[in-house]
Amino acid sequence: GNSVTQMEGPVTLSEEAFLTINCTYTATGYPSLFWYVQYPGEGLQLLLKATKADDKGSNKGFEATYRKETTSFHLEKGSVQVSDSAVYFCALFLRDNQFYFGTGTSLTVIP
Amino acid sequence: EAGVTQSPTHLIKTRGQQATLRCSPISGHTSVYWYQQALGLGLQFLLWYDEGEERNRGNFPPRFSGRQFPNYSSELNVNALELEDSALYLCASSQTRDSFQYFGAGTRLSVL
Numbered sequence: 698g699n700s701v702t703q704m705e706g707p708v709t710l711s712e713e714a715f716l717t718i719n720c721t722y723t724a725t726g727y728p729s730l731f732w733y734v735q736y737p738g739e740g741l742q743l744l745l746k747a748t749k750a751d752d753k754g755s756n757k758g759f760e761a762t763y764r765k766e767t768t769s770f771h772l773e774k775g776s777v778q779v780s781d782s783a784v785y786f787c788a789l790f791l792r793d794n795q796f797y798f799g800t801g802t803s804l805t806v807i808p
Numbered sequence: 809e810a811g812v813t814q815s816p817t818h819l820i821k822t823r824g825q826q827a828t829l830r831c832s833p834i835s836g837h838t839s840v841y842w843y844q845q846a847l848g849l850g851l852q853f854l855l856w857y858d859e860g861e862e863r864n865r866g867n868f869p870p871r872f873s874g875r876q877f878p879n880y881s882s883e884l885n886v887n888a889l890e891l892e893d894s895a896l897y898l899c900a901s902s903q904t905r906d907s908f909q910y911f912g913a914g915t916r917l918s919v920l
Contacts (some may be wrong), residue, residue: 733911739913740812740814740898740911740912740913740914741851741898741900741911742911743908743910746908786850786851788851795853795856795864795866796841796843796851796853796909797853798843798850798851798852799850800850801850801851
């Protein structure tokens with residue numbers, strides 16, 4: 698079946714620390730991969746995406762590379778800020794028009 | 809441009825009652841999706857509507873149903889509410905059936 702496995706949280710980092718949130722997937726076919734972010738009290742926002750192998754998505758200093766050989770799409774940021782505190786969801790999207798989400802990773806950045 | 813709007817923000821019901829949640833997609837978007845975000849379960853796909861028709865359905869019982877209106881807005885109905893239906897229900901819309909989904913802020917349903 699199709700599924701996304703995300704690193705469990707919560708994750709607590711100091712400001713300017715390096716962030717990695719691991720995401721691996723299982724999919725039939727050729728999925729597109731996404732990271733969504735959910736700030737406190739808000740809905741999901743698209744953070745970045747990659748639609749084929751070796752694509753790198755980037756936005757707001759976050760990056761993730763679609764690695765077909767390891768079925769991974771790890772999220773990274775070189776220097777986190779307090780404003781990055783949120784829940785991050787990895788997701789895959791298939792031609793059946795379904796998103797399959799990971800369970801989310803809560804990130805707290807402390808000053 | 810207004811985003812996806814959902815109402816109400818919060819909804820409190822008791823077991824056995826029915827809940828109706830509403831969603832207005834971004835203008836020009838014809839597809840609407842519903843997801844359930846339950847504690848500890850992450851986001852799970854519920855329903856997908858496109859051009860007024862139900863196109864796909866997740867692994868939920870029939871008491872979860874909905875519809876899409878001619879103006880592309882949508883309703884999610886949950887009948888015979890159970891305690892475990894307490895969750896955040898997210899609606900998303902996309903311009904076409906293959907394009908990105910933009911999410912609303914959700915309706916938090918509490919079943920007492």
